[in-house]
Amino acid sequence: MTDFASLGLAEPLLRALEAEGYSTPTPIQAQAIPLVLQGRDLLGIAQTGTGKTAAFALPLLHHLADRKAPAPRGGFRALILSPTRELASQIHDNIRSYGRFLGLTSTVVFGGVGAKPQIRDLARGVDILVATPGRLLDHVQHGAARMQGVEVLVLDEADQMLDRGFWPAIRKLTGLMSKNRQTLFFSATMPAEIAKIANEMLKDPARVSVTPVASTAERVEQKLIHIDASQKRVLLTEMLRDLPIGRALVFARTKHGADRVVKHLNTEGINAHAIHGDRSQGQRERALSEFRTGRAPILVATDIASRGIDVDGVTHVFQFDLPDTPEAYVHRIGRTARAGASGEAIAFCAPDEVAKLKAVEKLIAMRIPAEDRRSDAGRAEAASVVPKAKPKPRGRRPMGAPGGAPRNGAPRGPMPTGGNGDGPRRRPMAAR
Incomplete structure (x- = not known):
């Protein structure tokens, strides 16, 4: 049976995991951690509650501790982007628990609270920053955060970031980072829009999928x-x-x-x-x-x-x-x-x-x-x-009948993709 020690994690991380009562990695952790430790970009898909946070946090902490370097002033060596304040806080708590014996620094940045304490933390520089995209972009645009020192980028719940309209901010942030970074995508589902973005942002990624996209928790x-x-x-x-x-x-x-x-x-x-x-x-x-x-x-x-x-x-x-x-x-x-x-x-x-x-x-x-x-x-x-099913037409529709070419004779074009016709159909407002 696989244990955390067999995954190649540093001893201080194993000690912290033991203190937390963790002994056996979940499937997403067992498959993802060795790939991330190899420096691969990764696309990880697993339903919620299966341990995605540890799957990226543990190898990230190992990497930063192994490659000792000072945190850049006004910047950070690793960035974890999250769609909500609650998730950002939870990830930061886990980072501190797993990394308690490593001596690394971290902080969390999100909206809805005062910006001054965040600016002070960023000015000193930290090893790991956990942030929501909107508030981080505000800090960048006001000169309080620098993106050039990012060695590892993690996007957690990437599909929810799409739902919440964060991708314009994420594209601005990633455009300021080094292209030599390692990038990790983790998500519970992988709709076509996210798959397309992943193909653009990840370099020869490994893919780990431990449960079907539509599956519900077994218990x-x-x-x-x-x-x-x-x-x-x-x-x-x-x-x-x-x-x-x-x-x-x-x-x-x-x-x-x-x-x-x-x-x-x-x-x-x-x-x-x-x-x-x-x-x-x-x-x-x-x-x-x-x-x-x-x-x-x-x-x-x-x-x-x-x-x-x-x-x-x-x-x-x-x-x-x-x-x-x-x-x-x-x-x-x-x-x-x-x-x-x-x-x-x-x-x-x-x-x-x-x-x-x-x-x-x-x-x-x-x-x-x-x-x-x-x-x-x-x-x-x-x-x-409940809408009733429409009866199927009998026989083939003759050419020129309704449903064929438009009346002006122009050939039928592709179905519209959204309100402006230039991208995927946007989700309903209530779904964001």
Whole structure:
């Protein structure tokens, strides 16, 4: 059986892993770490909760410790870009834990907090910077950060960076770096747009894929409840009281929806907090702290929390609203059944969400076990919103009939790719 020592990691890293209680690498770690230690660019694909952070953090720390060099003033030797503040903080915490015996320096930079402490840290220079792209670009444009000293670049959750519109900022940042750097992409999914960008940015990359893109965590018991939208909050309250809940994540589609759910639960005597983009950094950190400690064991979130929040003991994930993109369903339920534990994922489906449900089931290639708690009116509404299949035309369509060439005789061109016709179709605003 593979252990961390057999991967070629430095002794101080092995000591830190032992202190953390880690003995056996996960598949993504076992496959990726030796390749990164060889200096290869890497494209790593693994579902959430499989240990991607250690897969890039451990060989990165090994590299920096092995090639001792001073951190450049106003710069950093390694850069890890993350799509959210929460994920950036989590990665930084892991970096400090794994590298506790190496004497390397690190800091984290993201928006929503004051810039002055970040500027002071950057001015001194650090070995490792963990950052969100937008705030880092602000520092670069104001002369507070220099990109020329980057030896290793890591992009974590690359597909979510695309969803959140970070690629213009990332392209500006990478254009300022040395082309001799090592670049690592890690992601839970690999849509065509990201694959194209990876081909442009990576040099002869090794590819590691340990799970199918559409797979859900194996130890998650999935359940679906068809219910009228007006009854969702009542049912959620009942289930939170009746089920053996340790910690539960509840996913709402919108910020206002999350706030309404929290207000209802608090009124019912259930201690819950909301976390979403309109909350200040202080509010988000307090909500996460109380969730981790169990003081408020219910956290209601938008998809800002579907990746990157690694909290032990999440026993249940409730999809109060089904997501606009089916991939988000997979990421959401990946918040439970972590570190060998089991978990339960319960999705509510209102009549107007049936199309979203079908997209999810098509992606994961399974029918989710379901029960029906809809009213008769709700069943009728669901039946009315499901599009009926169009009958197939009989025989071949004659030339010149509708569907052939346009009436002006011009040849049929390619299907438009998006609003401006010059790139991939943009995802819906609600999905970003």
